[in-house]
Amino acid sequence: MARHKTGNNVIDKWRELLRRHATVSCALDRELGERHGLGVSEFEVLDHLAEGLSTDAGGKEKFRVQELADEVHLSQSALSRLIARLEREGLVTRAMCEADRRGVFVLLTDEGRKRHAEAAPTHLAVLTAHLG
Amino acid sequence: MARHKTGNNVIDKWRELLRRHATVSCALDRELGERHGLGVSEFEVLDHLAEGLSTDAGGKEKFRVQELADEVHLSQSALSRLIARLEREGLVTRAMCEADRRGVFVLLTDEGRKRHAEAAPTHLAVLTAHLG
DNA sequence: AGACATTACATGCACCTGCATTCAATGCAC
DNA sequence: GTGCATTGAATGCAGGTGCATGTAATGTCT
Numbered sequence: 607m608a609r610h611k612t613g614n615n616v617i618d619k620w621r622e623l624l625r626r627h628a629t630v631s632c633a634l635d636r637e638l639g640e641r642h643g644l645g646v647s648e649f650e651v652l653d654h655l656a657e658g659l660s661t662d663a664g665g666k667e668k669f670r671v672q673e674l675a676d677e678v679h680l681s682q683s684a685l686s687r688l689i690a691r692l693e694r695e696g697l698v699t700r701a702m703c704e705a706d707r708r709g710v711f712v713l714l715t716d717e718g719r720k721r722h723a724e725a726a727p728t729h730l731a732v733l734t735a736h737l738g
Numbered sequence: 739m740a741r742h743k744t745g746n747n748v749i750d751k752w753r754e755l756l757r758r759h760a761t762v763s764c765a766l767d768r769e770l771g772e773r774h775g776l777g778v779s780e781f782e783v784l785d786h787l788a789e790g791l792s793t794d795a796g797g798k799e800k801f802r803v804q805e806l807a808d809e810v811h812l813s814q815s816a817l818s819r820l821i822a823r824l825e826r827e828g829l830v831t832r833a834m835c836e837a838d839r840r841g842v843f844v845l846l847t848d849e850g851r852k853r854h855a856e857a858a859p860t861h862l863a864v865l866t867a868h869l870g
Numbered sequence: 871a872g873a874c875a876t877t878a879c880a881t882g883c884a885c886c887t888g889c890a891t892t893c894a895a896t897g898c899a900c
Numbered sequence: 901g902t903g904c905a906t907t908g909a910a911t912g913c914a915g916g917t918g919c920a921t922g923t924a925a926t927g928t929c930t
Contacts, residue, residue, distance in 0.1 A: 616865040620762065623869075624782075627759045628811035630752065645886090650756075671909060679760035681888050686910055688886090708895045708908045733748040737755075777916090803879060813918050818880055820916090840878040840925045 630736045637732050642725040650678045652722040655714045668711035697721055762868045769864050774857040779820055782810045784854040787846045800843035829853055
C-alpha cells in the first residue's frame with residue numbers, strides 16, 4: 607500500500623495545499639518580479655485597489671491600510687511598509703482621511719494603474735498555467 | 739450579481755488558496771509555537787525525518803539537506819539554517835556522510851523524536867479543525 | 871596527474887515579516 | 901472639559917528567507 611501521494615486524510619490535504627501554494631507563489635514571484643518589478647503581495651495590493659476602482663456600484667477608490675491588510679493576509683505593520691515601498695515607486699499615494707484623521711487612505715496613481723494593467727495579464731497567465 | 743465570493747475562475751481559486759494557506763499556517767504556527775516551541779517548517783522537517791524512521795520497508799533514517807529542502811519547499815540555504823537551529827536545540831544531529839564527504843546527513847535525536855511525538859497531536863488537531 | 875566543471879552545504883547580505891511599542895486622534899464616562 | 905481606554909498607523913527590533921557566493925569534495929577529460 608502506497609504510503610506517499612494521494613491520501614485522504616487532513617495531513618495529505620495540508621501537504622498538497624503547501625505544495626500548491628509554494629509552486630504557484632514561487633512562479634508568480636519570479637514572473638512578476640522579472641517582468642514588472644513587483645512581488646506577489648505588491649501585486650495583490652495593487653489588484654485590490656484597481657478592483658475597487660473598477661467596480662462602479664458600491665466601488666471604492668480608496669482603502670484604509672488595515673482594510674487592505676485583511677485582504678492580502680499581511681500584518682498591519684507589513685502592509686504599512688509595503689505601502690511605503692509602493693509609494694516610493696510612485697504607484698500609490700497616501701492621503702489624509704478627513705473624517706478620522708488617524709486613518710490614511712491609499713490611492714492608486716496613474717503610474718500604479720498602468721503598472722497593474724501591464725502585470726495583470728502575466729498574473730493571469732501564471733495562474734492559468736498552474737491552476738487551470 | 740455578486741462580485742465577491744465563490745467564482746469559478748483561476749483568480750478566485752488562487753485567492754481561496756492564499757486564504758486557506760494563511761489561515762492554517764497562521765493557526766499552526768501559533769499552536770506549535772506556544773505549546774512546543776516549534777515553527778511550521780521546523781515541525782515539517784521533524785515530521786519528514788520521523789516519517790522516514792517509522793517506515794520500515796525502504797525507510798530511511800537519515801536525509802541529506804537538499805533532500806529535505808525539496809520536501810518542505812524551502813531553499814537550500816534556509817534549510818541549512820533551519821537544521822542549525824534544530825541542532826542548537828538538540829533535536830537533530832548532523833553526521834558526516836562517508837560515501838560522499840560533501841554530504842551531510844541529518845538525524846533525529848531522542849529528544850527530537852520526543853518533541854515530534856508531543857507536537858504531532860497538536861499538529862493533527864489544528865489541521866482537522868481547519869481542513870476536516 | 872593536472873585543469874576545469876559540478877555538487878553539497880555553509881554563509882554574507884539585503885530585504886521582508888511579525889511582535890511589541892509608540893504616537894496621534896477618537897470615543898466614552900463622569 | 902478632564903481622564904482613560906481604544907483605535908489607526910508608523911517604527912525599533914529580532915529573526916527568517918532567498919540570492920549570490922565561498923569552500924571543500926567529486927567527477928571528468930585529456
